[in-house]
Amino acid sequence: MKEMMKAAKLYSIGEGMKIDLVKVPKARVNDVLVDIRASGICHSDLNYRDGLSPVGKLPIILGHEIAGVVAAVGDDVEGIKIGNRVCVHYVVSCGHCLYCRTGRENFCEKYQMIGKDVDGGLAEYIAVPAVNVLKLPDAIPFEQGAIMGCAVSTAYHALKRGRVMPGETVVIYGVGGLGIHAVQLAARIFGAGKVIAVDVLDEKLKLAKKLGADEIINAANDEPAKSIKTMTNAKLADVVLDFVGFRSTIEKGIECVGKSGRIVIAGLGKVEDITVSPYKSIIGKEMEIIGVNDHYKSELATLIQLTSSGKLDLSNSVTHRVSLDDVNLGIEILEKKIGNPVRVVVVK
Numbered sequence: 295m296k297e298m299m300k301a302a303k304l305y306s307i308g309e310g311m312k313i314d315l316v317k318v319p320k321a322r323v324n325d326v327l328v329d330i331r332a333s334g335i336c337h338s339d340l341n342y343r344d345g346l347s348p349v350g351k352l353p354i355i356l357g358h359e360i361a362g363v364v365a366a367v368g369d370d371v372e373g374i375k376i377g378n379r380v381c382v383h384y385v386v387s388c389g390h391c392l393y394c395r396t397g398r399e400n401f402c403e404k405y406q407m408i409g410k411d412v413d414g415g416l417a418e419y420i421a422v423p424a425v426n427v428l429k430l431p432d433a434i435p436f437e438q439g440a441i442m443g444c445a446v447s448t449a450y451h452a453l454k455r456g457r458v459m460p461g462e463t464v465v466i467y468g469v470g471g472l473g474i475h476a477v478q479l480a481a482r483i484f485g486a487g488k489v490i491a492v493d494v495l496d497e498k499l500k501l502a503k504k505l506g507a508d509e510i511i512n513a514a515n516d517e518p519a520k521s522i523k524t525m526t527n528a529k530l531a532d533v534v535l536d537f538v539g540f541r542s543t544i545e546k547g548i549e550c551v552g553k554s555g556r557i558v559i560a561g562l563g564k565v566e567d568i569t570v571s572p573y574k575s576i577i578g579k580e581m582e583i584i585g586v587n588d589h590y591k592s593e594l595a596t597l598i599q600l601t602s603s604g605k606l607d608l609s610n611s612v613t614h615r616v617s618l619d620d621v622n623l624g625i626e627i628l629e630k631k632i633g634n635p636v637r638v639v640v641v642k
Contacts, residue, residue, distance in 0.1 A: 295365065301417035302621040303353040307345040310622040311356065311416070319413075319421035326374055326424045327366035328382065331436040333415040334359030335624045335638045336444050337471060341562055342410060343625070350411030357416035357640070358384040358409030361430060361439035371424040380427040381439035381598070382415065383591040384408040389425065400588035407588075415440075416621055416640060428595055431602040437615070437639045438608040441471075442597050444589075445637055446608065448560060449476040450597055451589035452535050453484055456558040460485035462532035465522060467547050468561060469493045469502040471637050473537035475611065481506030482605060490525060492518050497634040501610065519549040531555055539563030545570075553579045560586035614638040 299318045302311040321327040339356050341347040349356075360382040367374055374380070387394050387402035394402050408414050408422065430439040449472045458464055464486040466473050473491070480486040490509045491502035499510040511521050522530055530552030536544050539561025545568055551557050575581055600606040613636045616624040624638045 299418035300618055301355045301413075302357070302618060303355055304343060304349070305353045307343070307352075309343075310625070311343075313619055313621070316417075318419050321366045321368045321421050323368040323370040324424055325368045325421045326364050326371060326380075326427055327419055327421050328360065328362040328380060328427065329365040329419055330360055330362040330415055330417060331642045332361045332440040333357045333640045334437075334441045334443070334445060335621070335628055335640065337628065338444075338562060339409070340625065340629055346565065347410070347562065350406070354410075355413040355415075355417050356409050357414035358407060359440045359443040359445065359639075360384070360408070360415035360420060361436040361443070364427070365419065368424065374424050374427060374429075379430040379432065379436070379439070381430050381443055381594070382408065382420070382422055383426045383428065383594050384414075384443055385588055385591070386412065386423060386426060397590060397592060399591065416618065418618070418642070426591075428591070428598060430598065433602050434598065437612045437641060438601065439598075440639060441608070441611055441637050442594060442601065445471045445611070446475045446479075446597050446606075447589040447594045448472055448586065449537075450479055450593050452476060452537075452558050452560040452586045453479055454593070455584050455586055456533040456535060456556050458484040458486060458533050461487040463488040463490070463526055463529070463552075465490045465492060465518075465531040465534045465547070465550050466502075466507075467492045467534065467536045467543050468538035469498045470537065472560060473535070474498070474502060474505065474636055476535055476537065477502045477507050478505045478606065483600060488526070490522060490531070495631070495634060501636070505607075505610065513546070518546055522550050526552070529553075533558065535560060537561045541566040541568050544568050548575050548581070551575075551579065551581050554581075555579065556582040556584055558584045558586060610636070612637050612639050615641045617641070
């Protein structure tokens, strides 16, 4: 085992990451050391860099979508062995508080997020609690295992929070890294009756159509609520999922919600207040506004099973691959939408 490794560190808000040579972390008694083979770049990483969402410390190694091979295990670790292929659940929790005991570790009283509060996976190695790794079947490539840790699992959690039922009409605002997976999950796994994808880029809408969207709307050219009203015989949507997080998309999404419908907000955009009419939007049609914060380890386990069984196809998800040395290029690709990225992954 080598003593030093490369790591991409964020030193200052608003600046690019710097590749440093740092010590390989040690696996404590309940930890495993993961030799990272793939680490996804999430739009949240841009938010951390820009200060839209505060990080726990500076400098910090970003990256919370992680997959690799176990290189060492702590003395008290059971069930995980050196050589196991794994992906990482990024929520570090105590396991004892009320939220953890009820399976809601995303609200743990001692919550820490890998790649935000503590060092993450844009590095060659990472030491994490053994309870945070899930075995990855040989059939799932590392890059797919990495993005399941957020891009897929957060989309899945959003659909679960929205209580999507078979036959319902689901509208998905923003078909980027999360939204494109929500399209496939809604159509293939949740049995939605009609999936409508909304974006402003034709290339992303074409991919959404390929992955299960019944209808697509380019919001740059059409008014979504008007189009959706026509597509649904004036009933509008049962569930709207917003993966953009801008005031404009959330407010327009609310217009698309039908009677007894739900809008699920998962996107992290600019910090802006939204304006909602209590009677027209909420009381008049008994609309629910639902937030999404992370996901559960149990949901990640479900997604591993769905992917390994072939029910979920992630072969179109990773559109760009970069080396660790070129991590800032990966950030630029995502930020400037160079080549219409779905997910950009740092690979070894």
